[in-house]
Amino acid sequence: MPRLALSDDFVADLISLQRPVQKEVGDAIQMFRSLTVPQLHASKGMHLEKLERSRDPRIRTIRVTRSYRGVLLAPDDGSDLFTLLRVAPHDEAINWACKRAYSVNGATGGLEVRNVEALEQMETYFETKAVAAPARLFEQHSDTVLRDLGIDDQVLRLARVCVTADDLAVMAPPMMPADQYEVLEYLSAGCSAEDVWEQLIASRGQTVRTAEDRPSVSLTEAILNTSDRIVEVSGPGELERILTEDFTRWRVFLHPAQRRYAYHPGFNGPAQVTGGPGTGKTVVALHRVRHLLRTGRKDDRILLTTFTNAMAAALRDSLALLLGEADAHLLERVEVTTVDSLAARVVREARGSAPRPLSAASEKGAWTRAAAREDLPWSEQFLAQEFRNVVLAQGLRTPEDYLRCVRRGRGTQVGRVQRARLWRVMERFTTDLASRDSATYTQLCDQAARILADSGPRYRHVVVDEAQDLHPAQWRVLRACVAPQADDMFLVGDPHQRIYDSRVSLRSLGVHVRGRTSRLRLNYRSTEEILRWSSALLDGQQVGRLGEDDDDDGGRDSLRGYRSELHGRVPAARGHTTQDKELSALVEQIRTWSEQDGVKLSEIAVCARFNTLVDAVIARLRREGTAAVAVKDDPGPGTSGVRVATMHAMKGLEFRCVAVVGVTSAVLPFAPQVTPAEVDPVQHQQDLLAEHCLLFVACTRARDALAISWSGQRSPMLDPVAD
Numbered sequence: 001m002p003r004l005a006l007s008d009d010f011v012a013d014l015i016s017l018q019r020p021v022q023k024e025v026g027d028a029i030q031m032f033r034s035l036t037v038p039q040l041h042a043s044k045g046m047h048l049e050k051l052e053r054s055r056d057p058r059i060r061t062i063r064v065t066r067s068y069r070g071v072l073l074a075p076d077d078g079s080d081l082f083t084l085l086r087v088a089p090h091d092e093a094i095n096w097a098c099k100r101a102y103s104v105n106g107a108t109g110g111l112e113v114r115n116v117e118a119l120e121q122m123e124t125y126f127e128t129k130a131v132a133a134p135a136r137l138f139e140q141h142s143d144t145v146l147r148d149l150g151i152d153d154q155v156l157r158l159a160r161v162c163v164t165a166d167d168l169a170v171m172a173p174p175m176m177p178a179d180q181y182e183v184l185e186y187l188s189a190g191c192s193a194e195d196v197w198e199q200l201i202a203s204r205g206q207t208v209r210t211a212e213d214r215p216s217v218s219l220t221e222a223i224l225n226t227s228d229r230i231v232e233v234s235g236p237g238e239l240e241r242i243l244t245e246d247f248t249r250w251r252v253f254l255h256p257a258q259r260r261y262a263y264h265p266g267f268n269g270p271a272q273v274t275g276g277p278g279t280g281k282t283v284v285a286l287h288r289v290r291h292l293l294r295t296g297r298k299d300d301r302i303l304l305t306t307f308t309n310a311m312a313a314a315l316r317d318s319l320a321l322l323l324g325e326a327d328a329h330l331l332e333r334v335e336v337t338t339v340d341s342l343a344a345r346v347v348r349e350a351r352g353s354a355p356r357p358l359s360a361a362s363e364k365g366a367w368t369r370a371a372a373r374e375d376l377p378w379s380e381q382f383l384a385q386e387f388r389n390v391v392l393a394q395g396l397r398t399p400e401d402y403l404r405c406v407r408r409g410r411g412t413q414v415g416r417v418q419r420a421r422l423w424r425v426m427e428r429f430t431t432d433l434a435s436r437d438s439a440t441y442t443q444l445c446d447q448a449a450r451i452l453a454d455s456g457p458r459y460r461h462v463v464v465d466e467a468q469d470l471h472p473a474q475w476r477v478l479r480a481c482v483a484p485q486a487d488d489m490f491l492v493g494d495p496h497q498r499i500y501d502s503r504v505s506l507r508s509l510g511v512h513v514r515g516r517t518s519r520l521r522l523n524y525r526s527t528e529e530i531l532r533w534s535s536a537l538l539d540g541q542q543v544g545r546l547g548e549d550d551d552d553d554g555g556r557d558s559l560r561g562y563r564s565e566l567h568g569r570v571p572a573a574r575g576h577t578t579q580d581k582e583l584s585a586l587v588e589q590i591r592t593w594s595e596q597d598g599v600k601l602s603e604i605a606v607c608a609r610f611n612t613l614v615d616a617v618i619a620r621l622r623r624e625g626t627a628a629v630a631v632k633d634d635p636g637p638g639t640s641g642v643r644v645a646t647m648h649a650m651k652g653l654e655f656r657c658v659a660v661v662g663v664t665s666a667v668l669p670f671a672p673q674v675t676p677a678e679v680d681p682v683q684h685q686q687d688l689l690a691e692h693c694l695l696f697v698a699c700t701r702a703r704d705a706l707a708i709s710w711s712g713q714r715s716p717m718l719d720p721v722a723d
């Protein structure tokens with residue numbers, strides 16, 4: 001029986017077909033799979049046909065229905081893995097097939113396709129055009145350098161006649177082979193050949209630097225190396241799922257960098273994946289859970305955590321979708337929750353009840369009460385930070401511990417006498433809360449971590465999404481949930497999206513990821529225009545690496561190489577004289593998106609720094625006859641209406657169009673949220689960075705379109721993108 005793989009183009013064709021045609025395609029595939037290779041070649045029903053005009057001798061068509069043809073890549077080296085490339089009406093399929101040629105990329109080992117006919121025409125055109133040009137785009141890179149990066153003969157000739165980056169852009173995939181185009185795009189953007197090697201080639205597992213020393217890669221190997229665009233149908237169940245279940249690309253096609261970590265056979269300890277917004281970190285976490293479920297023992301339990309209850313619910317749904325009906329029974333071995341909910345449950349189970357979590361407003365009041373009898377030089381904000389970021393972060397138990405500790409991440413000196421006074425206030429704070437049967441979430445985590453450390457691990461694996469925002473006490477809960485061993489913890493997160501105040505040294509918490517880290521760079525969510533614009537908001541900001549806050553000097557993370565293959569309009573940023581005018585413009589913008597661009601209202605989001613503006617937006621939209629709902633009211637997917645949320649509530653979400661409103665100097669940065677530099681200069685920098693990250697998170701939720709607005713004084717945080 002021949003083996004069968006499906007390309008992403010084929011799957012995209014298939015889902016666009018009418019149901020009855022889809023069924024016929026399914027039947028044709030079943031028939032294909034029931035034959036031997038010789039039977040297949042002889043079958044009259046399949047009508048496996050070589051095309052006379054085809055540029056690639058391995059390309060065949062097969063009859064799918066009376067009017068539809070499948071286009072197939074048939075191996076000519078005696079191997080048996082066939083790839084379905086397209087399914088389309090007869091003439092379209094033939095026309096497409098005749099112009100394509102498939103080849104194995106010499107550096108990545110992946111299978112690539114090109115429109116060979118169009119590229120030949122380009123070569124003639126650009127050769128003439130380049131004759132008089134004083135300089136060529138890639139002249140500083142030798143042929144050897146380009147070949148070592150996987151550039152083949154035809155693409156090399158094309159590269160040599162490019163004068164500007166625009167010339168190259170004309171030949172973008174699907175005309176030029178995707179992996180080679182990416183290399184040239186990077187070089188034309190000024191990256192060094194070394195950078196390109198690191199980011200695009202070595203990251204896909206290639207270790208041999210020079211082209212001529214590399215062993216050749218067979219067609220079958222190349223197909224299997226192309227997991228982001230081709231999937232092998234491993235069994236009848238798998239095919240059924242792809243054909244019948246609601247198709248979502250991320251379930252089937254993973255970028256090689258995603259697959260390498262998601263399906264790694266086994267890490268010898270905690271592993272970590274980072275990457276900018278929309279690079280598919282959550283997708284990797286979900287696939288990792290599936291891999292661990294499928295390969296683990298029957299009684300292995302997995303904890304999958306994220307940041308909010310709403311995100312946990314969405315993650316559970318996505319996991320169910322990924323597992324499909326065939327693996328649905330595995331779901332019962334996974335607990336999807338937030339660390340805070342888990343901690344509350346652990347405390348409740350151990351003590352019979354858990355203290356009521358304290359709101360931020362009540363916490364301030366509690367600090368005022370605790371400090372009432374002392375004439376202290378510190379504000380409630382300082383006290384809360386000292387308690388959270390020193391005492392709870394380090395799990396300090398006694399006044400002696402506090403006297404001796406290094407107050408990492410705090411920018412002020414506090415002497416022995418002052419520490420003794422501070423400890424007394426903190427003790428009063430905790431006793432007061434205990435008497436009211438209440439506690440902060442961080443206290444709850446601190447208690448839960450201690451209970452778990454005594455009672456022992458509860459899970460075989462812990463998988464953590466949104467890892468950048470966890471507090472050390474939350475990490476202690478997670479660390480105590482699983483015994484240190486192979487594949488114990490798998491973390492995904494992005495330090496550029498850290499919007500809560502937590503400084504963490506994973507090393508000191510017993511989570512050692514060194515040698516087991518990977519970074520994703522391809523954004524699947526937003527257009528390149530949105531991504532560039534949003535990334536510029538963080539220009540000049542020093543973002544530390546995930547979980548390395550103990551590294552005071554180096555240890556910087558960066559968005560280098562972060563990119564998207566999607567394109568669209570450049571984000572619009574507009575100021576207005578009054579809020580009323582800003583909201584009028586917002587109403588118009590939403591009408592344009594919905595009526596002209598055909599975007600469903602539920603795929604449009606508006607976000608603001610605070611709930612007051614969120615409420616005002618909802619009221620205004622409704623008054624103007626546009627349905628609008630608050631994200632905090634948890635509208636289900638069936639509810640129509642524009643989604644409106646605070647920037648914090650946008651974490652982890654995505655929408656086709658996003659309007660960020662009220663980006664004024666009064667709220668971004670929001671002064672009360674930023675510790676004054678004279679109170680604590682280190683904390684001041686961190687708070688400011690969190691404000692920048694917040695705006696970055698809000699903007700990177702947009703897939704196709706992003707509009708930013710303000711009334712009155714524009715936020716200085718928009719300076720890097722100002723006209």
Ligand SMILES: Nc1ncnc2c1ncn2[C@@H]1O[C@H](COP(=O)(O)OP(=O)(O)OP(=O)(O)O)[C@@H](O)[C@H]1O
Pocket residue numbers: 249250253254255258275276277278279280281282283284494497523524525651652653654700
């Ligand atoms: N391999 C893939 N193929 C197609 N789409 C993908 C792939 N990986 C991720 N996506 C899509 O990209 C979008 C972003 O993915 P995901 O939410 O996993 O990214 P993320 O890195 O966790 O984002 P963020 O950090 O911004 O929350 C989603 O729509 C997801 O379905």
